Amino acid sequence: MAEAERTVALPGVMPDRLPENARPAEDFNPIAVAKELLRVTRAGALATIDRNTGHPFSSLVNVATDTDGSPLILVSRLSTHTANIEVDPRASVLLASAGKGDPLAHPRLTVLGTFVKIDRNTPEGARVQRRFLSRHPKSNLYAGFGDFAYWKMHVVSAHLNGGFARAADLKASDIITDLEGAAEIVEIEESAVEHMNADHPDAVRLYATKLLREMDGAWQVTGIDPDGLDLALGDYTARLSFAERVTSGVALRKTLAEWGARARAH
Numbered sequence: 001m002a003e004a005e006r007t008v009a010l011p012g013v014m015p016d017r018l019p020e021n022a023r024p025a026e027d028f029n030p031i032a033v034a035k036e037l038l039r040v041t042r043a044g045a046l047a048t049i050d051r052n053t054g055h056p057f058s059s060l061v062n063v064a065t066d067t068d069g070s071p072l073i074l075v076s077r078l079s080t081h082t083a084n085i086e087v088d089p090r091a092s093v094l095l096a097s098a099g100k101g102d103p104l105a106h107p108r109l110t111v112l113g114t115f116v117k118i119d120r121n122t123p124e125g126a127r128v129q130r131r132f133l134s135r136h137p138k139s140n141l142y143a144g145f146g147d148f149a150y151w152k153m154h155v156v157s158a159h160l161n162g163g164f165a166r167a168a169d170l171k172a173s174d175i176i177t178d179l180e181g182a183a184e185i186v187e188i189e190e191s192a193v194e195h196m197n198a199d200h201p202d203a204v205r206l207y208a209t210k211l212l213r214e215m216d217g218a219w220q221v222t223g224i225d226p227d228g229l230d231l232a233l234g235d236y237t238a239r240l241s242f243a244e245r246v247t248s249g250v251a252l253r254k255t256l257a258e259w260g261a262r263a264r265a266h
Contacts, residue, residue: 030168206263
């Protein structure tokens with residue numbers, strides 16, 4: 001077979017076992033569901049490759065996302081999963097939504113890739129730390145300990161199970177936010193988040209309660225990226241997506257003002 005004709009299956013790809021007449025549900029948007037899970041889920045099952053025997057080793061970790069949606073973890077070098085990824089960085093993270101009834105009726109996303117340790121003493125390290133601790137403020141209790149470090153997953157693929165008869169194989173580009181041409185929004189994110197939380201808490205509250213119909217409370221913005229806003233109220237999280245890609249401060253201010261007017265109209 002010619003080299004150009006060879007195809008290498010991505011990790012996690014579903015076996016070809018579906019009936020020929022199987023059709024996906026018309027109201028199923030796997031990319032939208034996957035991106036939502038990726039951005040709002042606060043903890044996941046981290047599966048690493050055991051360095052001693054090669055067995056799958058699963059553990060629970062807190063999860064946040066970088067600006068582009070890449071999963072971030074904060075782990076101790078004293079833990080088995082850290083020792084595993086130091087030897088073999090290949091891993092997966094299972095992100096699942098909770099709800100009433102059968103757990104298998106709710107969406108869950110398995111993200112696969114390789115982990116890279118982040119140097120705190122770099123602009124990337126400062127951003128990663130800020131975004132992680134915004135999502136997990138209680139981690140401030142141990143984030144500064146010498147044995148803890150941030151790791152970022154370089155996503156290769158993902159598999160979504162959106163509930164019964166709703167599954168999809170996804171490429172990294174399906175769930176990772178494209179930052180091409182978005183340098184300005186990445187640069188101003190920190191100040192924009194601080195500004196919204198300090199000067200416009202009422203607007204943020206309206207975004208959550210009126211536009212997303214979430215519970216009332218002192219919601220805060222924890223992150224901004226070209227695709228939307230991450231919100232949090234204690235342990236609760238929400239995601240408000242932009243109707244169109246936002247890459248500049250002007251576009252961000254316009255969108256936030258429009259959201260505010262729409263929320264107040266409710």
